[in-house]
Amino acid sequence: SQQGEEDPQALSIQEGENATMNCSYKTSINNLQWYRQNSGRGLVHLILIRSNEREKHSGRLRVTLDTSKKSSSLLITASRAADTASYFCATPRVGSARQLTFGSGTQLTVLP
Amino acid sequence: KAGVTQTPRYLIKTRGQQVTLSCSPISGHRSVSWYQQTPGQGLQFLFEYFSETQRNKGNFPGRFSGRQFSNSRSEMNVSTLELGDSALYLCASSPGQGVTYNSPLHFGNGTRLTVT
Numbered sequence: 001s002q003q004g005e006e007d008p009q010a011l012s013i014q015e016g017e018n019a020t021m022n023c024s025y026k027t028s029i030n031n032l033q034w035y036r037q038n039s040g041r042g043l044v045h046l047i048l049i050r051s052n053e054r055e056k057h058s059g060r061l062r063v064t065l066d067t068s069k070k071s072s073s074l075l076i077t078a079s080r081a082a083d084t085a086s087y088f089c090a091t092p093r094v095g096s097a098r099q100l101t102f103g104s105g106t107q108l109t110v111l112p
Numbered sequence: 113k114a115g116v117t118q119t120p121r122y123l124i125k126t127r128g129q130q131v132t133l134s135c136s137p138i139s140g141h142r143s144v145s146w147y148q149q150t151p152g153q154g155l156q157f158l159f160e161y162f163s164e165t166q167r168n169k170g171n172f173p174g175r176f177s178g179r180q181f182s183n184s185r186s187e188m189n190v191s192t193l194e195l196g197d198s199a200l201y202l203c204a205s206s207p208g209q210g211v212t213y214n215s216p217l218h219f220g221n222g223t224r225l226t227v228t
Contacts (some may be wrong), residue, residue, distance in 0.1 A: 005157070016185035029216055030214075033216055035219075040200070040222075040224070041115070041221050041222070042202055042219035042221040042222050043202065043204075043217075043219040044117075044217070044219070044222050045219075046216060048216055050214060056113065088155065090155075090195075093168075096160070096167070096168045097206075097215070098143055098145045098149075098160050098167075098168070098206055098217060099145070099157050099160060099168045099170070100155075100157065100217065101146075101157070102155035103152060103158075104154055107153065
């Protein structure tokens with residue numbers, strides 16, 4: 001079953017704009033991870049934020065985590081056409097670090 | 113380092129048949145997990161293997177099984193295929209137990225199974 005929902009389900013922006021995706025989850029977490037999936041391919045890990053962190057940066061990516069609201073957001077700045085993909089948040093099940101529960105995903109389209 | 117390798121890339125089977133999918137993890141990774149991805153159910157955990165032992169299992173029927181070999185390579189098998197088994201099957205590896213929770217998974221490009 002899905003841990004939670006991602007919002008929006010689909011997002012279309014122009015190259016150079018920022019893209020923000022939101023993720024909600026239901027249970028206590030140890031960390032929250034974001035993955036990208038290009039069409040029909042495997043998932044690529046983007047960034048991991050621990051439950052005691054509030055914000056994390058990696059290149060053009062910025063992730064925030066609000067454990068009181070059980071939500072996270074992923075911001076991609078200065079988007080490029082190559083950022084077009086589906087983005088998923090995922091949380092490990094307590095007691096099983098490699099059993100991830102994924103959100104429903106956001107399909108991002110960056111128009112050139 | 114080579115990434116996670118899954119074979120075959122595409123597979124077409126008929127209802128009632130069985131299928132075996134293969135996964136070679138990143139060198140040195142001892143944990144292999146399997147996920148099913150469908151448009152309706154999204155990404156769902158199937159099972160995880162570490163040191164040739166199944167450590168965790170998702171909520172799937174017994175028709176779905178797997179195993180891991182001493183070289184950490186893993187196979188998953190689906191018997192008596194149903195139309196609903198059509199999906200992208202993803203394998204992921206990680207260093208394994210002894211590593212903290214804060215170690216991401218490395219995914220292969222998946223096997224696209226179509227059941228007709």
